[in-house]
Amino acid sequence: MLIQGADIKPEAYIPLAKEIQLLASSALQVWVGIPEFIKDSANPLVLDKGIERVLESLTSQGMSSTASLVTAGHSLGGAMVQLWTDEHKDRVSAQVLMGAFLTRSWKKDYIFGYSVPTLTIGGELDGLARVTRMAEAFYTQLLDPSQNQTANMPTFPVTVIAGLSHMQFASGTPPELVQKRDLLPEISYETAHTLIASDVAVFLTTRLAVDSKAIAVANKALSSRLQQTYDFAAPILAALKFEGYHNFRPPCLCPDDICTEQPTCTAACPFTSQVSQPTMGAGIPGLTVNNADSFHDVWETEPTVHLASIKNSCNYADVGGCVLNTTTITQAVYHNGEDLEIWKKHFDVAWLDFGFFPISAVELRTKMSSRQNVYTHGGVKEPSFDELDGGHDRCGEINQKSIDWAKATVSASTASRFEAHGQPYRIAADKDVCPAGPCWIWEELHYNETESKDAVELVSPLFATATDFWLPKTQGFHYCKVLSPARAVEWMYVDGLRAKYSLASTATSKM
Numbered sequence: 001m002l003i004q005g006a007d008i009k010p011e012a013y014i015p016l017a018k019e020i021q022l023l024a025s026s027a028l029q030v031w032v033g034i035p036e037f038i039k040d041s042a043n044p045l046v047l048d049k050g051i052e053r054v055l056e057s058l059t060s061q062g063m064s065s066t067a068s069l070v071t072a073g074h075s076l077g078g079a080m081v082q083l084w085t086d087e088h089k090d091r092v093s094a095q096v097l098m099g100a101f102l103t104r105s106w107k108k109d110y111i112f113g114y115s116v117p118t119l120t121i122g123g124e125l126d127g128l129a130r131v132t133r134m135a136e137a138f139y140t141q142l143l144d145p146s147q148n149q150t151a152n153m154p155t156f157p158v159t160v161i162a163g164l165s166h167m168q169f170a171s172g173t174p175p176e177l178v179q180k181r182d183l184l185p186e187i188s189y190e191t192a193h194t195l196i197a198s199d200v201a202v203f204l205t206t207r208l209a210v211d212s213k214a215i216a217v218a219n220k221a222l223s224s225r226l227q228q229t230y231d232f233a234a235p236i237l238a239a240l241k242f243e244g245y246h247n248f249r250p251p252c253l254c255p256d257d258i259c260t261e262q263p264t265c266t267a268a269c270p271f272t273s274q275v276s277q278p279t280m281g282a283g284i285p286g287l288t289v290n291n292a293d294s295f296h297d298v299w300e301t302e303p304t305v306h307l308a309s310i311k312n313s314c315n316y317a318d319v320g321g322c323v324l325n326t327t328t329i330t331q332a333v334y335h336n337g338e339d340l341e342i343w344k345k346h347f348d349v350a351w352l353d354f355g356f357f358p359i360s361a362v363e364l365r366t367k368m369s370s371r372q373n374v375y376t377h378g379g380v381k382e383p384s385f386d387e388l389d390g391g392h393d394r395c396g397e398i399n400q401k402s403i404d405w406a407k408a409t410v411s412a413s414t415a416s417r418f419e420a421h422g423q424p425y426r427i428a429a430d431k432d433v434c435p436a437g438p439c440w441i442w443e444e445l446h447y448n449e450t451e452s453k454d455a456v457e458l459v460s461p462l463f464a465t466a467t468d469f470w471l472p473k474t475q476g477f478h479y480c481k482v483l484s485p486a487r488a489v490e491w492m493y494v495d496g497l498r499a500k501y502s503l504a505s506t507a508t509s510k511m
Contacts, residue, residue, distance in 0.1 A: 001051050002034045003042050005075030005099070009415040010034035013173050015076070015189070019197035027214040031063045038283055042073070042080045046325040051084065055250035056434070068208050071116075072200075074128035074169045075128065079354060084117070089115040089328050094207045097121065099129045102156070103353040109264070110249055111146045117155045119203040121196060123164030123231070124380065125327045126355075127182040127502060130494045133231040133355035134160055136240070136247060142226070143237075144248070145263070147381040153226055154206055160229045161195045162413075167503075170194035174503060182357075182503045199225060200511075201355075235409045239489035240432065242405075244269040244295065244332060244359055251295030251332070258327060260293040268293035269330040271485055272366055275405070276398050277308075277328050280371040280478065286321035287378045293328045294353065299364045301440050308367045308477060315379035322378050329367040332484065333444070359496060362488035363445040364488050371477030385466035395460035395480035396427040403427075406488035418492045425483070425491065426455040430462040436478075437463070445481035453499055458483055 002017065004010055004326035017032040023032050035050035037043070042050070051071075059065055069092050078100020085095050095118040108113045118143075118169060141156040142149060163186030167174045171189055174182060185192065202225070205218035240248065244266045249427030252265035259267035272293040281289040296306040306329045314322040336357040374385035388394075403425050407415060419422075431446070432437040439461075446459035463479040465471075501507060 001054065001069065001071050001081075002032060003047070003071070003077030003081040004034065004036065004075035005073075005077050005170065005293075006041050006276060007039075008141045008170050009040060009172070010036045010450050012170040012172045014059045016169065016193045016196060019193045020200050023194075024201035024204055025196045027209040027211055027218070028201075030204070031067065032057050034424070042077045044080060044083055047084045048082055057239055068093040069203060070094045070208075072098065075100055075166065076354075078129075079420045082106075082114075085118075086115050088498060091413070092116050093206060093474070094118070096203065098196065099123060099126055099166050099353065101115060101129065101133060101158075103140070104247065105170045105353070107140070110247075112140045112144065112156075114156065117207055119199065120156075120158040121169075121199055122158070122160045122168060123168065124160055124162050125183040125495075125497075126166040127494065127498070128166045128178065129355040129491075130359070131160060132236050132240075132359050132490045132493060134158060135236040136236065136359060138229060138233050139237055139240075139259070152284060153224060156368060157203065157222060158229060159199050159225045159312065161192070161199070161439040162232070163187040164192050164195070165503075169196060173404050176376070179503050181458055181498075183497055184503065184505075185299045191215065199385075204502070218482075232411070235411060235414075236308075236486075236489060236493065237408060238359065239406065239484075239486040242271045243275075243364070243484045244271075244306075244330070245357070245486065246334065248505060253296060254294070257296075257306055257309070257329075258292055258317065259296075259305070260348065266295065268295055268331065269364060269366075271336050271482070272364065272368075274327050276364075276366050276480070276482055277326055279398050279401065280368055281294050281324065281374045282371075284316050284375065284378055287316040287374075288323045289326055289374065290323050293330050296329050296331060298329060298331045298367060299438070306367070307473070307474075308369045308378045310369050310373060310476075313377045313379070322348060324374060324377055326369055326374070329387050330482075331363060331365040332361040333363050335362045358490050360490045361484040362487065364482040364484050365441065367469045368478050368480065370464055370467070370476050370478035373478075376467055376476070389464045389478050391432040392462070394464075394478060395430045395462050395482065396458070398480060399425075399458055399460060400427050400486045401481040402483040402488050405485050406492060409485075410489060410492050414492055417501070418496060422492060422496045423449075423453070423499040424455050425488065426450075426457045426494070429456040430480075431460050432444055433463055435463070439463070440479050440481075443481075445483065455498075 031097040033054035078097040138158040165185035261267040273291040311325040316322040340477040371388040440463035443461040467476040
């Protein structure tokens, strides 16, 4: 039972349905029903009647009344059908989501659980149900330490098809929203349908076939596809972990300045500790910055104001060099439709989860010790604040490292595509704000598309103080709005391609 995507006619799925029937035919006899809903949009109020109507029609045409029921959905249809499937779990044997995924509403305390075996299929170049969200699904359902990998791999597999766009789960003319948002496919529709149908046939064979040899072959094929998807998703997952991604585990937000990692929460942002604060110590041979970051809301004043610190002093010129132990504060900020920050309060709306918006942090609000402060504790005599922290380029230096890390981390094919067709990030001068914390907190990292649209310039609001600043509590700080490495990676996979490599752009397909 295949549920249509928004504004896509049922007839558009006939080529894919026939290919599924063909590729599954050695082990299964597959009947396909595709209900049509008013205005070609499925919703929970009409889903039940549409499915029952088509089931009756299939039975009248010869389908056995005892046939196993498999639900499937594309795009919005996938988001809707998973609700129906869960409500009718005693009737449904398996489910397939295409250009859709099991939403975060199926997680309780960040632990995934769902009632019916489900295959999730994503497209590398899906401009609506983005591939980064598919990578999150792969982690949530298969890799999260709370999950049983052995049991979940055949039960909740996630596959990604290279070169596949959102519309290629169907056929024909894309509806308006897809035309505006989808990326250019790099495979033909015929190849796309064969690859999609192959994944579906393999999954259904493992769940429903009776021939042991066919099941064994299908299990091997599914295992191979999962390995391919893991290899594909690895750079995305590495970037999200480097950010300290909140949908893997929420930030601990402990009452102390230094948080301890817990199984139920994420203590700190690895990028801040490994890149941002150590950048403030760059330029001195023999100086090492050993940083301990912690996630906190940067505006928090109770029970304490969380501030960066340097715990010791030494001399970089000493034999063996100098190791400075520092602490920092980071707040990852998300604007993806399901985590809304309104005046110091967060509102999570789990059902607003369609893969339409970027999932990575829009900025990492990072409180660091200034380069002047680091140099002072490292043994440099009278380092100049103006030279080290006053040039409007220190935050940009960190953000460039985020971009460079992304370029070095994504796959060769992704890097090549983006180099040829992407709209690159470009670092612009940091921006001063008024000399008060709230001015820095509430002015976000700027993403400014250039007038020629050849790039997007990043402008980081900064707040820096000298080591002899008049207010002792705020001496020697350098606050930056940092570009998350995950946002830089996600830009290369999805959003940075829209200007020149989408259906709405003037670029031409490789088909």
